Amino acid sequence: MAKIKTVYYVNQFFGQEGGEEAASTGIKVYEGALGVAKSFAEAYGDDCEVLATIVCGDNYIAENLDEVTAEIVELVAGYKPDLFAAGPAYAAGRYGVACGSLCQAVGGRLGIPTVTAMNELNPGVALYRKSTYIVSTDANARKVKTDTAKMARLAKKLVNKEHISSPEEEKYFAKGYKRNVRLERRPAKRAVDMLLNKFNGREFITEIPLPPKEDISRPAAIPDLSKATIALATDGGLYPAGNPDNMPSANADRFESYDISSLDTLKEGEWVIKHNGYDNTFSNADPNRLVPVDSMRVLEKEGYIGKLYDEFLATTGLICTVENATKTGKQMVKYIKERDIDAVILTST
Amino acid sequence: MISKELERAGIPVVQVANMTPVANSVGVNRIWTSASIKYPLGSPDLDPEAEKIERIRMTRSVLEELKE
Numbered sequence: 001m002a003k004i005k006t007v008y009y010v011n012q013f014f015g016q017e018g019g020e021e022a023a024s025t026g027i028k029v030y031e032g033a034l035g036v037a038k039s040f041a042e043a044y045g046d047d048c049e050v051l052a053t054i055v056c057g058d059n060y061i062a063e064n065l066d067e068v069t070a071e072i073v074e075l076v077a078g079y080k081p082d083l084f085a086a087g088p089a090y091a092a093g094r095y096g097v098a099c100g101s102l103c104q105a106v107g108g109r110l111g112i113p114t115v116t117a118m119n120e121l122n123p124g125v126a127l128y129r130k131s132t133y134i135v136s137t138d139a140n141a142r143k144v145k146t147d148t149a150k151m152a153r154l155a156k157k158l159v160n161k162e163h164i165s166s167p168e169e170e171k172y173f174a175k176g177y178k179r180n181v182r183l184e185r186r187p188a189k190r191a192v193d194m195l196l197n198k199f200n201g202r203e204f205i206t207e208i209p210l211p212p213k214e215d216i217s218r219p220a221a222i223p224d225l226s227k228a229t230i231a232l233a234t235d236g237g238l239y240p241a242g243n244p245d246n247m248p249s250a251n252a253d254r255f256e257s258y259d260i261s262s263l264d265t266l267k268e269g270e271w272v273i274k275h276n277g278y279d280n281t282f283s284n285a286d287p288n289r290l291v292p293v294d295s296m297r298v299l300e301k302e303g304y305i306g307k308l309y310d311e312f313l314a315t316t317g318l319i320c321t322v323e324n325a326t327k328t329g330k331q332m333v334k335y336i337k338e339r340d341i342d343a344v345i346l347t348s349t
Numbered sequence: 350m351i352s353k354e355l356e357r358a359g360i361p362v363v364q365v366a367n368m369t370p371v372a373n374s375v376g377v378n379r380i381w382t383s384a385s386i387k388y389p390l391g392s393p394d395l396d397p398e399a400e401k402i403e404r405i406r407m408t409r410s411v412l413e414e415l416k417e
Contacts, residue, residue: 216353218378219361222415230412235351236389282388286400289391294401295408305412315351322350329354336360343415345408346352347389348366 003049004159007076008037009086009102011095015055023094025057027068029075039145040085043152051079058094065101073105081112083159088117088147089124091139100128107132113158115151120173129173133158136171228342231309233332235317235325236283236290236349237275238266248316249276253324255315255332260308265294277318278349290347309341317348352377363414365389379414 012022014036033041033050041048054072061068076084084106086099096118103114108131117135118124125134133154137147150171157164167174183190190207197204222228233255239247245256260266266287273280273290283290296308313335315328336344352364353375363379366372367386383389384407392403 214353214376216356216376216378219356219359221417222361225412225415228415233351279387282385282391282393285393286388286391286397288401288404289388289393292390292404292408295390295404298401298405299408299412304409317351325350326354329351332351333354333358333360336355337358341360343361343363344355345363345365345411346355347383348364348368348372349386349389 003047004044004083005079005081006037006041006044006048006050006083006085007079007081007106008033008040008050008053009072009084009099010034010036010053010055011089011092011098012055012057013095015053017055017057023057023059025055026060027072027075028055029053030055036088036144036148037085039148040152040155043145043149044156048083048152051081056098058092058098061098061101062094065097069098069101069105072102073109076102076106077110081110083112083155084110084114085151085155086114086116088135088137088141088144088151089122090137090141091119091121093123096122096124097127098124100124100132100134103132104128113155115155115158117147117151125173130176133175134173136173222343225305226303227306229307229309229340230296230305231311231313231336231341231344232260232291232293232296233313233315233344233346234291234348235315236278236347237273237316237318238271238283238287238290238314239274241270241272243272243274247274247314249274250316250318251324252316253327255313255328255335257311257313257335259311260293261310263293264297266291275316275318275349283349290349292345292347296345306342309339313344350375361415363411365411381411381414 012025013019017025030053034053037050037053041050086102089096089099099116103116107114114132117137119137119139121139135150154170194204268285271287273284288294291312299305300308313332352362355362363381364372364377365381365383367383369380369382372380390404390407392400
């Protein structure tokens with residue numbers, strides 16, 4: 001039986017170069033399996049042959065991720081492997097990002113299965129979970145053998161093109177695909193059962209997990225609004241009639257800003273909603289229902305707020321991926337920070 | 350998710366939304382529950398004058414969130 005040719009990637013620490021002081025070590029290639037690569041190969045079985053273990057310092061790759069990734073992919077390609085594995089990176093951010101980046105690039109270039117492993121705290125998970133299989137591990141390297149064995153088991157299934165079960169069963173991070181499954185009980189029954197379990201304090205498993213909650217501290221309060229400049233923003237997709245900026249009707253990854261400095265109200269017909277996710281009739285009939293320019297203007301004249309900012313920000317949030325919403329959010333942050341804006345009212349539909 | 354990015358950058362923001370469990374689960378600090386998904390700050394069953402008065406009241410209530 002032909003052996004499964006494997007190339008393995010580890011950082012300076014697992015490559016026995018040293019700790020943080022060796023993090024700038026450049027790329028080194030060892031023939032055969034080194035360290036965790038050996039445990040991986042043993043767990044996989046006799047039919048796995050690690051042709052090379054590639055070692056690279058975390059800083060060396062993190063500081064030049066694209067270039068170093070490309071360089072290592074070239075090296076990997078030279079071996080014409082059947083499988084590429086990297087890590088486990090546990091909660092080590094630079095290492096996790098390196099493993100994810102390499103798995104994504106190797107998989108994309110060579111079309112072979114790639115596997116890595118890390119902890120949910122590792123930023124590599126959010127960045128690369130869609131591009132490669134990332135086995136879930138603890139935050140620290142206490143169970144290296146178990147973790148490499150989990151990687152090996154999943155890798156073997158991928159190589160043999162066996163059915164991969166759910167992320168929960170196989171212990172990897174969901175890649176974001178929806179797979180149709182046939183269940184005994186209809187959705188209505190499942191939903192009511194879930195609700196009853198929740199109501200009665202029993203355990204229940206959601207079918208639509210939301211992104212993990214992150215504790216972000218509350219931005220400072222504005223006790224005196226009469227001196228504050230407030231900007232309006234919406235993800236309800238309100239744009240000037242004709243949609244001059246060609247904003248999408250779903251999943252936008254950007255926003256646009258529109259001048260309202262001379263307006264006391266948003267008139268019907270001059271502003272039109274481009275959003276396929278809700279009944280637009282009411283807010284098209286009176287756009288102030290979505291972006292309350294008329295009431296803000298009154299409150300500005302009253303002196304209740306200092307100023308309504310001269311432009312409002314608009315994007316379309318429908319079926320928006322977390323990545324795109326985050327991207328749009330970061331662009332808004334930049335816009336706001338560069339201007340004299342104290343706070344934002346963001347209306348959602 | 351947009352509000353979360355603003356808050357992460359320290360920018361005070363009130364998220365006016367109807368599906369508050371979503372905003373809540375994301376961890377947004379200042380949430381104001383809107384009138385409807387279809388018209389967050391509207392009251393289409395009122396006549397236009399009354400609706401505007403009601404919207405001023407609602408907008409004021411949204412802005413109050415910033416004071417805390």
